[in-house]
Amino acid sequence: MHATFSYPKYSFTPSDEQRTGNVRRHPVVIVGAGPVGLTAALDFARKGVPVVVLDAEDTVSVGSRAVCYAKRALEVWDRLGVGQRMIDKGVVWKIGKVFNGDRMVYQFDLLPEPDHKIPAFINLQQYYLEDFLVAQARKSDLIDLRWLSRVISARQEADHVVLQVETPDGVHAVEADWVIACDGAKSSVRKMMGLEFQGEVFKDRFLIADVVMKADFPAERWFWFDPPFHRKQSALLHMQPDNVWRLDFQLGWDADPEEEKKPERVIPRVQAMLGADTPFELEWVSVYTFQCRRLDRFRHGRILFAGDSAHQVSPFGARGANSGVPDADNLVWKLALVLDGKAPESLLDSYCDERVAAAKENILNSTRSTDFITPKSEMSRVFRDAVLELAVDQPFARALVNSGRLSTPTTYTDSPLNTPDGDRFAGRMVPGAPATDAPVERDGLSGWLMEVLDGRFTVLYAAGDGPVPAEVAEALDGLAAGPLPLAWHAVTDRRRGIAGELVDSAGRLRERYDLTPGSVYLIRPDQHIAARWRRFDAAALSAALDRAVGHTVSR
Amino acid sequence: MAKLMTEQRFASPDDVYQLLIDSHRDLTPEQSTRLNAKLILLLANHIGDAEVLAEALRVARQGIE
Ligand SMILES: Cc1cc2nc3c(=O)[nH]c(=O)nc-3n(C[C@H](O)[C@H](O)[C@H](O)COP(=O)(O)OP(=O)(O)OC[C@H]3O[C@@H](n4cnc5c(N)ncnc54)[C@H](O)[C@@H]3O)c2cc1C
DSSP, X not given: OOSSOOOOOOOOOOOHHHHHOOOOEEEEEEEOOSHHHHHHHHHHHHTTOOEEEEOSSSSSOOSSOOOEEEHHHHHHHHHTTOHHHHHHHSXXXXXXXXXXTTEXXXXXXXXXXXXXXXXXXXXXXXXXXXXXXXXXXXXOTTEEEXXXXXXXXXXXXXXXXXEEEEETTEEEEEXXXXXXXXXXXXXXXXXXXXXXXXXXXXXXXXXXXXXXXXXXXXXXXXXXXXXXXXXXXXXXXXXXXXXXXXXXXXXXXXXXXXXHTSHHHHHHHHHHHHOTTOOOEEEEEEEEOOEXXXXXOSEETTEEEOGGGTEEOOTTTTOSHHHHHHHHHHHHHHHHHHHTTSSOTTHHHHHHHHHHHHHHHHHHHHHHHXXXXXXXXXXXXXXXXXXXXXXXTOHHHHTTOOSOOOOOOOOOTTOTTOOOOSSOOOSSOOTTSBOOOXXXXXXXXXXXXXXXXXXXXXXXXXXXXXXXXXXXXXXXXXXXXSSSOEEEEEEESSOOOOTTOEEOTTXXXXXXXXXXXXXXXXXXXXXXXXEEESSOOHHHHHHHHHHHTTOOOOO | OOOOOOXXXXXXXXXXXXXXXXXXXXXXXXXXXXXXXXXXXXHHHHHOOHHHHHHHHHHHHTTXX
């Protein structure tokens, strides 16, 4: 049905272990080659860990699914070498407008700050996204992608997991030290283990249509409550690449999904929205109901859940893939250290702690948006309509208008891996926060802090405009030569021509991290802040590093 | 932390009460509901303190159900 995209077909090749019958024990098997499984695979390969990825299908995501990818997910993909391709193909945007009737009631800017490498959001069809991730994965010898390989059972033994995998050539066993279940919202691994996926289903239906048209709407997110072309229901418009536009119409619970999908029902709705004389082609149509649900815990022994298999949200706020990718980002460095014997297995419990906290935050935001868009009671609708009415003239009410609170990364405020601040700092870079970007110059080349944070632990030492004291450099060199993957960088206020130093050319690092000469930041492999101090203290830094890899630190 | 003030604060309580009632004159129950909702939102923002609002809601709910 797609005019603008032809689906790749990834061929099935029987693996050696299936052909020979010699079962092999893999360090990591990932179930599911969706955005989350592929991201995890790329990150493992970066860290030198070989992975097998099993997927039941032989192509990318079919139909209209994710469109909007947020800065944080793009930063992860950029670290993995595939972000720029997505940004180049995608539609970059940051402005959202909300209308009530035909009046604009609210406008937001998702990246009001200058000087970031990665944009606030891009729009890109999920099939392109997956296609790019697969292409990137195929470049690595460490990633063994196996298509038409459906996991049909999972059994945990004391020190490994046995999966039965069904392929066109029959069923065979695959063994793994660790399994990551990235098999989506209907996760079969979750069902095999009998785990509950609890939450709420929203009593509403949405028609999602992708249409091809040449139109001069801007690259912004437009959301309507009660528009003239679709009375008493909401609607959404989003630009995608290839002149494809995502339209979304609220239908109400009583709508008949099969009827609503028929072109003779869809075309008049689209015409009413776009105007009768805008030519368009229907690319894809689906009718969805939405839910917010999650697993209680994301780690079950040697099986870890990530992405939609662990948590599901409604699309308002684009918190699906955008929160699944940080799951992978959070999990992979931890599991790589555990596999390497450099961190205790209990570090994996912090994956659960941190990402359950994130899932709660996402579900809370997603539920609130859905409750605003689909009020659950008469009085909830009365307040919603009152907010929309007031928002036209009363600035305070605009902040209450909720058409989706768009995905932002979670700060792991209560994480056991954080070293609480002993010194005073201003700003947002608290322990647990995702590091924010800033321009830096290194060896005469301009670049970005996010490029420096390359998947290892990173120590930033603010040298101001003086040299790095010899004993500091010596201690940091010692840590960098130690067992944990770690790099350190001096941040300086001006160019001194010293190799490897980060020149804070625009002063944004100082501003965003509240740096004063002597300040030290310890940043985790997933680019979250672990600890910071006003003065360098080698013992405190070692203790913070120990803590960040899950060793219990006596205080 | 601000506290919900429940002692009498109006110079002329009867005037205030009449103001409330008069503003609903000639409205259908539906229109009144709408007015009340807008009024609550305006006043809640004016108070600007979620704790005070929570306390007021708790007190208002007493005796209902
Ligand atoms: C209408 C709509 C709009 C959305 N919009 C957005 C958005 O704008 N932004 C956003 O971030 N998210 C959005 N989402 C959510 C997003 O699509 C999902 O969060 C995302 O696809 C989850 O990725 P995943 O890798 O966890 O799972 P999936 O993408 O579901 O991938 C699971 C994979 O596992 C495979 N699999 C399943 N069972 C097995 C098995 N037994 N054995 C082997 N393989 C198996 C499947 O073949 C599939 O490839 C939207 C969703 C919908 C429905």
